[in-house]
Amino acid sequence: MNNLRRPVIAGNWKMYKTRDEALQFIYAVNQEVPNREVVESVVCANDVFLRDLVKRQGENIKIGAQNMHYAENGAFTGETSPLMLETTGVEYVIIGHSERRAMFNESDETVNLKVHAAIKHELTPIICVGESLEIREAGTTDAVVKNQVVKAYLNIDRHQALKTIVAYEPIWAIGTGKTATPEQAEETIKNIRGVLKELYGEDVSSRVRILYGGSVNTKNVDSLLAQENIDGALVGGASLDAASYLTLVNAAKK
């Protein structure tokens, strides 16, 4: 981590937790999470109860969505628009998670449209990028991730770029218990920061937060956050339990 950038720990609950379970979690962590000036603690939950969570969130925890459509309205059965998310009071939205890219036809183009829509609606986009095992083994990770980043930021200006967060999530490390080593994660994240520098200059690239995601847990979080360019984590499984989540947010306090 680096002093220029406030750490972010974002839980991605995916399709887990009922409304009651989600509310219990929020009550359990509200008073326990670090001050927001020190760590940005976020949980990204299901759309159905986002508003309930926002109403009950404490001062130091914020709620995010896991996806949204890029259009404000339209004939898109089953989708949620940025306008609708705005009315829930959420402040963050995950965009382009690899599960959505793989299972729900998200492309670099729709990711870019969603980044534009999020910024327009004052939602902080957490933009996910990352390579498959095949790509890692072929040695083309840097090129593939660079391409994802460049396309996600198409026609985004420097002022808008400062409002974004990137999450580097190697697909082979998601839900597999197989974490990238801190050095592997740092290497790719440093490369992503380099791409942002090419696009926007150092003033911007040194201020955009870049998170690591993929089997982050209470045991490996310290070594990941110790890396210069890793500014936090996007966490699936280990964010579901309140005690484990609190350990992760407290690890980012140092």
Ligand SMILES: O=C(CO)COP(=O)(O)O
């Ligand atoms: O996909 C992830 C977060 O978005 C990572 O999930 P896990 O932490 O369960 O590997």
